[in-house]
Amino acid sequence: MRRALALAASPGVPLHPNPRVGCVLLAEDGSVVGEGYHHGAGTPHAEVEALQAAGDRARGATAVVTLEPCNHTGRTGPCSQALLAAGVRRVVIAQRDPNPLASGGMETLLDAGLEVEAGLLAEEAEEVNRAWSFAHRHGRPFVTWKFATTLDGRSAAADGTSRWISSPAARRDTHLLRGLCDTMLVGTGTVEADDPRLTVRDDEDQPLANQPLRVVMGERDVDPGRKVLDDAAETVHLRTHDPLAALGTLYRDHQRFHVFLEGGPTLAAAFLRAGLVDEVVAYVAPVLLGAGRSAVGDLGIGTIGDALRLHVTDTTVVGEGADANVRLLLRPTARPTTKEQ
Structure with a gap:
């Protein structure tokens, strides 16, 4: 199974x-x-x-597979039937398929008389497709909130300027993380104030070939001259202030599984209040401002006992010397909002 997991994680394979x-x-x-x-x-x-x-050596063999063989016909036929036609005798599965459109292969194989086992290294298999698995299980994309902050929790100075709090090394690192997602999400306020491109770019600041979907959330119209509406990537405008509704639309209508939330403090606070942030990436710069815009808006928390507490899962220094920022990877303690609730 570990060999099968290594094959699944082969370099260059798209995450979505x-x-x-x-x-x-x-x-x-x-x-x-x-x-x-x-x-x-x-x-x-x-x-x-x-x-x-x-070839013919498949007859009587054991198939060790990281995900339950699919049981539906899409661009290709069902793998459950392919295994049966080849005469495979036994199938060992790591992860059951959470996608209701494709699941059921295990039952098909059992009904045909094959020996089937499931659950071997299931957690490792799910991590290979972390966002995809989460999205199908919860009916919405996995949400990573990324922000840059000073040591005193500011995302902009008192006069509104914010470029650049993070270092060049941190910004390069951000583009690597953007490339792991299929959706970039900001609010109309960020589009108006910062005019971001929301693309994944290389070290020469050139956009890469495969771009995430750019999503602008909010009811206000977007100036057609803004960079987010150029032809560098596809853009969708979701005219809603409801984070859960926006995520549901992205999952159902656009087949999106991993949202990279880069909006401002107000949009971030809305997702946090709704319990819809599953991971936090914070770049902390060795800078003090003493005043200015907070990194996150009002969360409705009035006392320390109600504070939203996060678990630190990784700490990395990005860059060196004056170019150094600390990247914190964190997970909220609250249970994610899902279709199962």
Whole structure:
């Protein structure tokens, strides 16, 4: 299974819209007769690629796969039927498929008389497709809130200026994180005040080929001359102030699974109050302002006992010397708002 997980996480495989999956076929003596992984939407699934590599040696083999074989026909046929047609005897699954449109492969295999086991290294398998799994399980995208702040919690100076609180190294790091998401989200206020491009760019400040969906949230019209409406990437304007409604639309109508929230203090506070922030990335600069805009708006908290507390999961110094910022990775303690509640 660890080999299958390594195949699933092969470099260059897109994180969306399809899950990353790896498969290894084992003969009765434990030798590998075929392996494969899913290379992206429209390409053969991991099981099919492994079966093609194995040929006739797949008959009587054990298929070790990181995600439950799909049970539906999309751009490709169901992997459950491909395994049956190849004569595979046994299937070992790490993670059950949380997508209701594709799940059920395990039951199909059991009904056909195959030996099936599930749950081996399930947590590791889910981490390979963290946002994809979360989105299908909760009916909304996973939300990462990113912000830059001074040591005293300011996102802008008293006169409104904010470029640049974070260092060049931190901004380069931010583009790497943006590239792991399928959606960039800001409010109309940020578009008006900062005119961001919301693209993933390289060290030469040039946009990369594959861009996340840019989303502007809010009821106000957006000036057609703003950079977020250029042709560097697709942009959607969600005319709502309701974070949960916005996320539901992104999941249902746009098949988006990971939102990178880069809006200002007001939008961030709205998502936090709604319990819709699942991860926080904070770049803390060695700077003091003493006054200015807070990094987050009013959370409705009046006493220290009600404070929203976060768990620090990683701390990294990004850059060196005067170019150094501290990147904190944190998780809120509150349970995420989901369709299951």
